[in-house]
Amino acid sequence: MTTQPAMVIIGAGQCGVRTAAALRNNGWDGEITLLGNEGAAPYDRPPLSKAVLLGERSTEQCAFHDDAFYRDQRIDLRVDACVQHIDRGARKVVLSDGRSIEYQRLLIATGAEPRRLDVPGANLQGVHLLRTASDANALAEALQPSRRIVIVGAGFIGLEVAASARARGCQVVVIEAGARALMRAVPEVVAGYLIDKHRQMGVQIHFAAQIERLLGSAHVTGVKLKDGTQIGCDCVVVGIGVKPRTELAEAAGIDVADGIAVDDTLRTNDPHIFAAGDVCSFPHRLFRRRMRLECWKNAEDHARIVARNMLERGETYSEVPWFWSNQYDMTIQIAGMPAFGVESVVRKTGDTSRIFFALDRDGVLVGASGVGKLSEIARDVRVAQTLIGQRACIDRALLEDPDVKLKGLVAVEAL
DSSP: OOOSOEEEEEOOSHHHHHHHHHHHHTTOOSOEEEEOOSSSOOBOSGGGGTTTTTTSSOSGGGBSSOHHHHHHTTEEEETTOOEEEEETTTTEEEETTSOEEEEEEEEEOOOEEEOOOOSTTTTSBTEEOOSSHHHHHHHHHHOOTTOEEEEEOOSHHHHHHHHHHHHTTOEEEEEOSSSSSSTTTSOHHHHHHHHHHHHHTTOEEESSOOEEEEEOSSBOOEEEETTSOEEEOSEEEEOOOEEEOOHHHHHTTOOBSSSEEOOTTSBOSSTTEEEOGGGEEEEETTTTEEEOOOSHHHHHHHHHHHHHHHTTOOOOOOOOOEEEEEETTEEEEEEEOGGGOSEEEEEEOSSSOEEEEEEOTTSBEEEEEEEEOHHHHHHHHHHHHHHHHTTBBOOHHHHHOTTSOGGGGTTSOBO
């Protein structure tokens, strides 16, 4: 091994651990230090709102690797490391216990944290967030049959928890401040399709509903809305979005713009510091704007690219986003950025399966949302991902016709 400073990664989530492994795979033979603060080895988060809440997996089973992996790969994993600040001049990370670690290149992969409900009673017992393994364990314990669960927020986390809670036999009410579900994620027609399914499964949903306060003395017993409506409950789950953890970067004078601002190689305004995953915003060539993504695939893709660029490969990031969710017997797969579309074209791929294509003002395919059986949507969404990457402009009738094979359209000339 060399004696040069380590590659240091702040954040031992999915992006951080994948980057550490990718550094080894790309030939880095020096030290790698991976700093986490959850007291546990890195684990996969998507199962927390699904398999863990349903009792199908334990949080321990969500771990990416066992201890032998970190030992064999010579990754110095520290699971209780609290970073106090970044000393850019000395190129070192200072921990809260006073120790410091010099770096050759630094990656900030601190992810995002849940937004908290800012109303009286929000700190009562029985009010849950869902981001960490300990959050999932506490919420799984609360989802007992016949219990009344109020979920605040009709985003993907809120709806996934609603589906899991119904499967556990809970009574579920969803409260959403906006006019509809998934406002920033998918077009209205897609959101409506999902909400219809939740209502069929017995979930009560209130839109344009403002919470005045949570009720109870020590433990939450209900929710009071600003119109005076009171909803009794045994627990509340808050899923109103997340905010990027940018505090370390801001204190170090690193540029921030809806997350840590990076260029298309994921480098910050400090040439020795990179950022990746949920915490950063980056310019996207395909969509011609700066964006920040909060999804599993983005963290995976960023890790692969940023590891190579920490080794000065100079590669640019331009992957087409992809996201999935499982709710009841439905799979939702999303390619591209459907929210950037102004027109929707629907393709029926099965009795209850649909793909909603999103086109921008110029008729360019910018997103595809598949909802239904996995076997009836997955292939077309994958092909749509390729078409989105081409910035393909396709006749609406071809997109709508289920007899037209999407794969045959891949040769359409990109704009």
